[in-house]
Amino acid sequence: MDQEMNRLSLLSMQVEKESIATALQAKEIYNHLGEFLKDSIMLSSKKRTITIIGGGIIGLMAAYFLQKNGYGVTILERKSFGAAASGRNGGGVLALGRELREIPFARLAIEIWDALELDGIDTKFVRSGNVMVASNETEKQKLLAAHDLYQASGLTVKILSANEMKTIVPDIFPQINMGLLSETDAQSYPFTTIKSIISYLKENGVKVIDHCEVYEFKTNQQEIEYATTNKGNYQSDAYLFCAGPWTTELCNKLNEEIPVLPRRSQILVTEIMKKRKIHPFVAGNSIYLRQTHAGNILFGGGGPWETNGYDVSNTNFAIEFLTKRFIEIFPGYRNKQLIRAFAGTVELTRDHLPYFGKINSWDNAFISAGYNGHGYGMSTVMGKLMAKSLSSYFAGKVNPVETTILSNFSVARIGQKVGDQYV
């Protein structure tokens, strides 16, 4: 292995560009957001209705929190619920690795995941921890800097020596230098969760409609009047766009230019290993991985080498590349068989931050999308925040948290497209 190369995985934070001051700010934002989420939702006397477009985890979680808060919810999905990235992901519910601006959201998201089981939603959520692995000095220095920033942001992180790493991930390669652990990070089973939320939503009166594609919107000045689909027209007080990688296409129907780059990401699955040895989520050497309760190891990775677009075929290149990286850090698994591979489409934004809130000057159109490959974990907090934002909208009263903290994710930051540039 090239000793000086940086192959850290899932570290979106650029440590050299961040400061302790920003990290401390992230801690404060966590407190403000937590307080905001504790406030009860303001409900108007009239029962308000919301149509959600897109039946991935982001749309489903928003439906869950909106329904719980007394709204009439319809969710439209053009294929099957969870058939896109939401059912084809690693199931990591992670804060470690995120940009500091997202840390408060990621921390709250994990806490909310914990509570879903109380409502009977089967998520197989477990706080397994998440460990980043450094195999050379360059990576070690980055993880040490990341440790200080994350700790200041309120995330519980711990530096692990090579020996400590071998205790929690016994078969890891001997060249391991150090690890960075977040004990509060977690994992969950995407398919189980989606199936369970859909049952919950149906039992609780949400209209859950699959194979229903939104073709266009009938608008009146700055309002959507109704959405036209292959199953008829849907009319409601507000519309929430949760189309993940298809956001640009959906927003174009309102003549809004909202850039999201779709990119393939692949996961490989090993045969069952009799003894389950890897309990935390693990990221390093350009891959991430987890071991299921059954004993299979799922490992994946992506990045600029992947194809942009919606093709979800697996490629020989990815199979060879990811397997090579996997065997490098788990040499003892060299003779294990790969039994399956799958792929999905992640949704990239230009500044790696999601789009959340009102869609520009449209009075009743909202968006929650563009989670840059970590929307599964983030879905709980963003769903709960969307229920709060919609209640503010209906009540005509905006909370300062929305105008200061949440407004950073507004699509207004994109600017106007002139030629190929946004200005």
Ligand SMILES: Cc1cc2nc3c(=O)[nH]c(=O)nc-3n(C[C@H](O)[C@H](O)[C@H](O)COP(=O)(O)OP(=O)(O)OC[C@H]3O[C@@H](n4cnc5c(N)ncnc54)[C@H](O)[C@@H]3O)c2cc1C
């Ligand atoms: C291989 C892989 C591994 C990943 N691992 C993780 C992980 O470990 N942890 C994590 O947090 N995240 C992970 N992610 C990312 C995560 O899966 C996504 O961020 C998340 O699923 C996005 O959810 P979504 O609901 O926004 O989008 P999607 O799941 O893409 O759903 C959008 C839905 O909108 C529907 N739609 C689009 N247009 C229309 C229309 N006109 N009418 C009706 N419906 C429409 C689509 O059919 C689709 O079902 C991974 C992704 C991949 C691909």
